[in-house]
Structures are given as structure tokens and as C-alpha cells.
Amino acid sequence: MISWRSTWSIYTRELVRFLRTAFQSVLAPVLTTSLYFIVFGAAIGGRMPDLDGVQYGAFIIPGLLMLTLLGETTSNSSFGIYMPRFTGTIYELLSAPVGVTETLIGFVGAAMTKSLILATIILVTARLFVDYSIAYPVLAVFYIMLVAAAFSLFGFILGIWADNFEKLGIIPMLFLTPLTFLGGTFYSIDMLPKPWDTIALANPIVYLVSGLRWTFYGTSDVNIWVSFGITLGFLALCVSVIAYIFKTGWRLRA
């Protein structure tokens, strides 16, 4: 039986940890997003044609949101579990009467909450630079939560896999960020010359950016259901991996 008190304790502690560094956690993404909007939205965007009938400055919002969301969610979640392993405080979690469910809801729920706070801040910041409206706001929130959940789980796996700080940073830095940049954040896949438009479809981030863009403007590079399917599939894969980790105690229990 799930202990909701234990879950709440893990969740609130993680949020308090986030609030301790709130200035850095909030200010850095706001500053980065503002710079993107100044450069790509105002400076270059003014000279760009509308894409799929959407003004360029508005077109890049879902991509930029996804860029921050993937990076922050993954790093928040991976640090959340890696730091107790690194400092040894994980003993308390492992010796407590809590299982995979409480741990996941606590850690991943907190990482998701942080991501949703950041997403809201980014959308508010974007509004200062670009005029935009969201076609399907409920679906957009749902999709953001789905992606945040999937990448919180992914970050959690990363935090358990990593045995040093270098490994912790290598996946977001060398894989996630480049794939997001190449995943249609700043352009439509249709704009790529052949065969790159087809090759780009091998990049899983394309489906995430495209899916979120659909909830914003009703247009996308790939079918929205494919995007939902891939996101759900990734979520299920991460849950399975974590279930295996807890079952075997890999990198958690000696």
C-alpha cells in the first residue's frame, strides 16, 4: 500500500530544495529565453516569412519551451536522485518503508512541478516579446505535463546510472540540447532539403516539438497522434527501466 505521507515528504523536500536555488533556477531560463526571443524573434524573426501561417517569433515558442523543458526537467530529476547517492543521504530513503511508487511520485512529481513553473514563466516571458495565442490550451498543458513526466523519469534513470558529475551532464549537454536544436525548434522540417527532411524524422525530439506546436497553432510537422504515441511510449519505457532498477537494486543497493 502506498504511503502518501512518505510521498508528500519526498515531494515537498524536493520542492524546498528547488526553492533554495530559486533565483538561479528561475532566472537562468528566463534570461536564456529572453535572449532567444531578442535574437531570433525580434532581430532575425522580423525578416523571416511566416511559417505554416504563424509569425516566426510565435512559431519558435513551442520549440524554445521544449528546449528548456527537456533540459531543466532532466537535470532537476537527475540531480534530485544523484545528489543523495553522491552524499550518502540515500541511506535514509533506502531504509525507509517506501517503495518505487512513493519514490517516483515524490521525485518525479517535484521535477514535473518545477518544470511546469518554468514553462509558465517562459510563456509569460515570451508574451513580453511576441504576440501569440494557444489553440488548444488544455491539450498544451496536458502535453507539457506528459513530456515533463517522461523526461523526469529519464532524468531519474540518468541520476541512478551516473557515477560521476561528468556522466550526469553528458547526456543533456551532448545529446538532448543538440537534438532539440535539430528537432525543429527554429524551423519547420519541411524547410530542410532532401534527404535531411526524412533523416530528421529519426530524431525523437522532432515529434515532441511538433506535438507541442500542434497544441499551440494546430499545425505540425508530424501527425499529433504519432507525437502523443511516441511520448507515451518513451514514458512507458522509462517506467519499465525504473521498475527494473528498483527490483534489482542496480546502483542503489549494494
Place this chain on the structure above:
Amino acid sequence: MDPILELNGLSKVYRGGLKALDNVDLSVRKGEIFALLGPNGAGKTTLIGAVCGLVRPSSGTIHAFGHDLATDWRKARSRIGLVPQELSTDMFEPVEHAVSYSRGLFGLAPDRQRIEEILRSLSLWEKRGERIMALSGGMKRRVLIAKALAHEPDLLFLDEPTAGVDVELRKGMWAIIDKMRARGTTIILTTHYIEEAEMMADRVGVINRGKLLMVDEKDAMMARLGRTEAHITLAQPLATLPPEIGRFPVELEAGGTVLRYRGGDGTGKGKAEVAELTKALIGAGIDYVGIDTRESSLEDIFVSLLGEGEVPQ
């Protein structure tokens, strides 16, 4: 008395082949202080880890409060507390918050009064708002104890609770352990300080290379394995021992100038025998100029056990 913790055939082989626990059987009774003694790498922390869920046993069973830890671990763990050897806690957290978190993590409702009681008993109440990083080493260790007590465990593991703590603080820690025992908490502690086990423990277990060499009541162990040693400095050297002296467990040393007695047990029998020996020496006309007697300590027994590597009969 009913056992609160039972280990049967517990073994742990780490990847790489190191056998940290080798077929350990152990039964710990309710309300006792059990000291687990052993050198570094003996398997003490592995044993604690196996009970507390930090280590996956390779074979064997663990039952706590009648619950099998392999299947019914939630119920068992909710009644077990652990104070680790390392000072592992979030150093940026304020003391009271850290202790309250531990209580919540174990599924208990917030109880500020109980937290206050725990912090006061550990002389931490005045420091409740301070970040743990700002505290001294001894206070940090007390915070770890407070965290372990926050969910009011019935069984508490203290892994080297006084390691690296100065003499005064160590005595303070003993007083804390005494208070916990008075409340009825069963305590299993590992220590390098044999003196600590001698002073606190009801029963003692000696572990080395993963094998539990011996478990016994401390007093019974002292009685069974304890010895009295007396060095009697003779006025004149002796070449041989007269028969009335030779019936005692004695040997001549230092060119016949010292008579060494080694015998008795941990109950004081040896002292009485030394008194008899001195009378016998006078009766035999052997004069002596000095007597130095010494009772063996738990440390001597411990060192002797480790040297033998097997259970003495």
C-alpha cells in the same frame, strides 16, 4: 525473551567475490543493547545494511518483529531506525526540518511536540533553526540520531556512533544511548571502542571476515574467557618451582626472578587464587618484593578471539 530480530544463514558476496557475510545466524532480544565488535572490513556495516535495506543479501533470511524482510519489508522497516557511520545528511537543511522530514518519510503524521522532545533530549532544541552545516561534528552526529528517532523506532542501529568523537562527547553519547534503552528501544551498535561495548552492552557478538565468531552475554563472556594475570617479583631467583607452588597455573620468567600467574576467570576467582598463591609462597619460604595483578578486559578477549579465528569452548 522473544527475539526482535532473527538472521538465519545470512550471506553476502559482493560482485568481485568478496564474502562480506558468511552464513550468519543471530538473534537479538527485545530491549537489549547488543554490541557487534569486529575489525575494519569484518562485515559489521554489511550486516546492518542487509537488515536496513541498503544491501541485498545473497542468501539467508532476516525476520524483524516477526516480519520477513524479503516480503513484508514495509512493516518491518517502519519500526527500524539507522544512524549511519558517515555524517550523511543534507547539510543545507535546518535541523528541525531535517528531523521532521525523516518522520514524514517513515509515513508518520507531523508531530511538533514529539520532534521538540527528541531535539531537547539530544540538546539540539536551541539549534533547531540552524543549518546542519553550521553545527559541530558531535552535533551533526546527534542530528543523525534525532533523524533516526523521529519515527520512534523499536529497533535502532548505531553504526560506530562515537567514531571520531572526543571523550566528553563520547560520554554524552553513552548517556543518550542509556536513555534510549530506558525507553525500551532495542539497540544494536557497532564500535571500535571495546570499552564502549564493555560499558553499555548486555550481549556482545564478535564478527571477523564475515563470520560471527561468538555471541554471548557480556558478563558470561567475561567469566568464560576472562583471565587474571599476576606478576610476582621474587626477592631471590628460583631455578625450579616447589610442588606446593607448581599446583597453581604459574611459570617462571626473567631468569627465575618473576613468577607469572595466569588463571581464574572474569568473576574474580583469579584474585582469590593469587591471594592463596602468596600465602603458599610464604609457607614455602619464598620471599617476594612486589605483586602486580591485572584482570583481562573485553578487549583482550576480543583480540584473542580474532587471533584464534574460531569459537573457544
